Amino acid sequence: MTANAVFMICLAYLSGSLSSAVIVSQLFHLPDPRLFGSKNPGATNILRLGGRTPAVLVLLFDIFKGLAPVYLSYWWDLPVIVLGLVAMAACLGHSFPLYFGFKGGKAVATAFGALLPIGLGLAGMMIGTWLVVVFLTGFSSLGAITATLLAPVYTYFIKPEYTPAVCMLSLFIILRHRHNIVRLVKREEPTIWQKKKAVK
Template identity: 45%
Template sequence: MLAVLLPVLAYYLGSICSAIVVCRLWHLPDPRSEGSENPGTTNVYRIGGKWPALATFSFDMLKGLLPVLLAVSMEQPEIVVALCGVCACLGHIFPLFFSFKGGKAVATGFGVVLALEWLIGAFLILVWLGIMKKIRISSIAAIITVSLAPILAWLIQSPWFMSMTLMSCTIVLRHLPNIRRLWEGSELKA
């Protein structure tokens, strides 16, 4: 029963769009109709600044971290733990509460990786921050960073290699429009 309930719960938690909630709390425009029109941390930063963006990032990260930690604490099999992480990301990308139109799941993915392999997760966040500080293009930082997750998992022989690979591929595929804009030279900076 828990093997089904926990991934479903992870999906529902992932479906809470923190960018929209934070923008409402800060009396900012809806991120789906401003800036890049993506309900994520970078767009919240564009329309509201550092503090709303930090709140969005933190909540999105918790959406990935908490369901995975819950599954681990309940001593669920690895497949259930992995499904909780993937379902949290899918909830963020295809949120039930917002017509299945969500963000890119980068911060949610960071939360999942932190729960599975905290050293890899912490390293990835630092890499993402470093790239963002240097070039200020969120999509490049995200694609590079999430692509490192399965490589690092493979190098340390983590049991979560396949989970991180699936999650990373999903997030990179979600960035296909960004990749197109990067190719055309029209991608927005943060």
């Protein structure tokens, strides 16, 4: 593995470790998303705790955390396998952040950002999938899980050489949603429109 590859993997993890949900919550004087609501430091929980503006900021920053290191690696013409490792490192940083006690989110937005260099077609299909599922069910987690499951299929028809890397990312995201899957089965998962009381 080249020095550039190692550098980008490390940079991706360190940038991914910047928890935008915690930072934005502090800026907007919101409850700590790791302790309140769903206790997940992500855009959906911030939406419930603080509304649209902070949630959008968290979403955009989380996407950028995945996009920037992968795009830079792509620009450096690093091999596909390295691009996959860089994407995974960014998601690992988000889920297990070095600066925030290794307690992070599910990395859906970060993984989405990491997939953007593959093409806008893939991004459009994933967003469309998420929107349709959320519109029909109200469950953001189900939309994310469905889009994640279909991402390798979409990738295969767009740029098949990236399919193994996308499969790796998809498996990680599904594993991070294992508790959501259990709640969905038990019909205990809150919809995106429900606000949880800010109590421990």
